[in-house]
Amino acid sequence: MLSYKTRKRLSILVLVVGLPLYILVAVKVVSLFDRPPILVELLVYVVLGFLWMIPLRKVFLGVGKPDPEDDKGGQD
DSSP: OOOHHHHHHHHHHIIIIIHHHHHHHHHHHHHTSOOOOHHHHHHHHHHHHHHTTGGGHHHHTTTTSOOTTOTTSSOO
Protein backbone atom coordinates (compact mmCIF):
# COMPACT_ATOMS: atom_id res chain seq x y z
CA MET A 1 0.00 0.00 0.00
CA LEU A 2 1.21 3.50 -0.79
CA SER A 3 2.11 5.86 2.03
CA TYR A 4 0.05 8.97 2.63
CA LYS A 5 2.72 11.33 1.25
CA THR A 6 3.19 9.18 -1.85
CA ARG A 7 -0.56 9.12 -2.52
CA LYS A 8 -0.75 12.89 -1.99
CA ARG A 9 2.10 13.56 -4.44
CA LEU A 10 0.74 11.08 -6.95
CA SER A 11 -2.73 12.62 -6.77
CA ILE A 12 -1.30 16.09 -7.44
CA LEU A 13 0.66 14.71 -10.41
CA VAL A 14 -2.47 13.04 -11.78
CA LEU A 15 -4.53 16.21 -11.43
CA VAL A 16 -1.89 18.56 -12.87
CA VAL A 17 -0.49 16.40 -15.68
CA GLY A 18 -2.66 13.32 -16.18
CA LEU A 19 -6.10 14.88 -16.20
CA PRO A 20 -5.33 17.54 -18.84
CA LEU A 21 -3.76 14.84 -21.03
CA TYR A 22 -6.82 12.65 -20.54
CA ILE A 23 -9.08 15.55 -21.54
CA LEU A 24 -7.08 16.17 -24.70
CA VAL A 25 -7.21 12.48 -25.66
CA ALA A 26 -10.95 12.26 -24.93
CA VAL A 27 -11.71 15.32 -27.07
CA LYS A 28 -9.51 13.98 -29.89
CA VAL A 29 -11.18 10.55 -29.82
CA VAL A 30 -14.68 12.05 -29.82
CA SER A 31 -13.73 14.36 -32.70
CA LEU A 32 -12.78 11.37 -34.86
CA PHE A 33 -16.47 10.57 -35.28
CA ASP A 34 -19.22 12.62 -36.87
CA ARG A 35 -20.61 15.12 -34.39
CA PRO A 36 -23.58 13.56 -32.58
CA PRO A 37 -26.54 15.52 -31.23
CA ILE A 38 -25.53 17.87 -28.42
CA LEU A 39 -27.20 15.81 -25.66
CA VAL A 40 -25.45 12.63 -26.79
CA GLU A 41 -22.13 14.47 -26.94
CA LEU A 42 -22.72 15.88 -23.45
CA LEU A 43 -23.51 12.38 -22.16
CA VAL A 44 -20.29 11.03 -23.70
CA TYR A 45 -18.22 13.74 -22.00
CA VAL A 46 -19.97 13.18 -18.65
CA VAL A 47 -19.30 9.43 -18.83
CA LEU A 48 -15.67 10.03 -19.82
CA GLY A 49 -15.41 12.53 -16.97
CA PHE A 50 -16.24 9.80 -14.47
CA LEU A 51 -14.27 6.97 -16.10
CA TRP A 52 -10.86 8.45 -15.31
CA MET A 53 -11.61 8.32 -11.58
CA ILE A 54 -12.44 4.62 -11.34
CA PRO A 55 -8.90 3.20 -11.62
CA LEU A 56 -7.45 6.03 -9.50
CA ARG A 57 -9.89 6.05 -6.59
CA LYS A 58 -7.39 4.33 -4.25
CA VAL A 59 -4.88 7.13 -4.92
CA PHE A 60 -7.35 9.87 -3.99
CA LEU A 61 -8.96 8.07 -1.05
CA GLY A 62 -8.23 9.98 2.15
CA VAL A 63 -5.81 12.50 0.61
CA GLY A 64 -7.85 15.45 1.87
CA LYS A 65 -7.68 14.23 5.45
CA PRO A 66 -4.75 14.85 7.81
CA ASP A 67 -1.88 12.37 7.68
CA PRO A 68 -2.81 9.51 10.03
CA GLU A 69 0.88 8.94 10.89
CA ASP A 70 1.56 12.62 11.61
CA ASP A 71 1.82 13.33 15.35
CA LYS A 72 1.55 17.13 14.86
CA GLY A 73 -2.17 17.03 14.11
CA GLY A 74 -1.98 17.12 10.32
CA GLN A 75 -0.18 20.41 9.77
CA ASP A 76 2.40 20.45 6.95
